[in-house]
Amino acid sequence: MGYSIQKQLQSRLLWLLLLLVVMLLVPLHLSIRYFVSDVVESRLEHDAESLISALSRSANGDWQLDVDRLSSIYQRAQSGHYYRILSDDFTFDSRSLWDIQPDISEVAVGDIMTNSLEWSNGEILVALSMGVEKSEAQFTVWVAEDVTTLLYRQISFEIGFATLFILMFLLIIYLQRHTIRSGFAKLEPIRNSLQSVDVAQGLKIPSKVPEEIKPLVTALEHTLDRYSAQVKRSRVGLGNLAHELKRPIQKLHWLAQEAKDHDTQLAIASSANELDRLMRRELKRARISGSPTPGALFNPKKDLFHLTTLLKRMYPEGKELHLKVPDQNLPFDRDDLLELLGNLLDNAFRHAKGLIVLHIVLDPLKKTCRLDVQDDGEGVSEFDIEKMMLRGVRLDEDQQYGQGTGLGLSISRAVVESYNGTMLFSKSKLGGLSAVIELPMFKRL
Secondary structure, X not given: OOOOHHHHHHHHHHHHHHHHXXXXXXXXXXXXXHHHHHHHHHHHHHHHHHHHHHEEEOOOOOEEEOHHHOOHHHHOOOOOEEEEEEOOOOEEEOHHHOOOOOOOOXXXXXXXXXXXXXXXXOOEEEEEEEEEEEOOEEEEEEEEEEOHHXXXXXXXXXXXXXXXXXXXXXXXXXXXHHHHHHHHHOOHHHXXXXXXXXXXXXXXXXXXXXXXXXXXXXXXXXXXXXXXXXXXHHHHHHHHHXXXXXXXXXXXXXXXXXXXXXXXXXXXXXXXXXXXXXXXXXHHHHHHHOOOOOOOXXXXXXXXHHHHHHHHHHOOOOOXXXXXXXXXXXXXXXXXXXXXXXXXXXXXXXXXXXXXXXXXXXXXXXXXXXXXXXXXXXXXXXXXXXXXXXXXOOHHHOHHHOOOOOOOHHHHHHHHHHOOOXXXXXXXXXXXXXXXXXXXXXXXX
16 A cells, blocks of 8 residues: 555654653643742741741730731631641631631641642642741641642643644644645646656656655656657557568469469468468558557547548448547547557448447546447357457457458457456447447556
């Protein structure tokens, strides 16, 4: 299976984003949490020292707390700021505690402990406990602050930060996708030429090609140029060879006439006739295809006009040809289709009594092209039709059929198979032979 460069880049960008999120958000989260804790703890230490300063003995020796020296926030119920001073002899609670009874452990003098806790009302607190000795009395000062709002703000900030990362990722994906598509869009003329097999005039190479694929485009251009030149030389050479064989075949006929032994005459004449038949077949193929144009598109309306004109000259018996073909270029090689239809129409003209039909129908849903050639001749027997359907059978060259049917099955089958198509023979509704070819478009082997 193939793979997508765009999908690979997107996948790698996604993993890179996740790595960046982990590398940035985790330290950011810990840093903000540390900063919040540090600020809150510093404030709690300051409040604890204020509590210690406001704590004193009265004239009768009892401990008292001057609340006027403390922040008024401790006087509002559930304000989010709380304190408790605890000793064996007394306990002072902030008014903000209301009816909450915090579970506080005594701390040794000189020790400071901080911890986080969550109360039943949903508040998340940072608490500081300090062991203090004053006026020969030991007690524990506990102060706490609600940091729920700060934590929610931290979470909101981190969500916003992550959202920004996601938006940046989507923007990068869009830019990357746009860059790739705009780069490969410059190759669209090449793709269209290859897909439509319209390379006879050479590929339309864009002036600006991405450097990463420029060597591939150059190699493709050179390969197609060589292919076009080789096919042209091959077809021209084949026609020239057939013409050059005329003189050796004529000499064989003279040798047959001059031979004294009757068996020798028959052997030489038979070989000469066979060579003459093969030569004429190749010359007919060259006439049907016309000038070789490898890679050119097949245009039924234009190209069949020349083909049918030639066939009518070859068979001047006043036979009628009924055509129903699309007036557009088809994604098939012109020479291939002329060779295929030339063989089938040549056979139809030879055996038809008066009517030959050629229909070419495009099926956009199935993406296929259907070619239907029929004639009103005597047709071929069911046995011969079954034999014609067998792979490798060349009925037109089978000597037991006399002059042969002239179907050129080996040529037609080779063209059809090169397009991964199918070719079926049956008895025509007109009375003769029906040849139906179905070629999938854009699926040439």
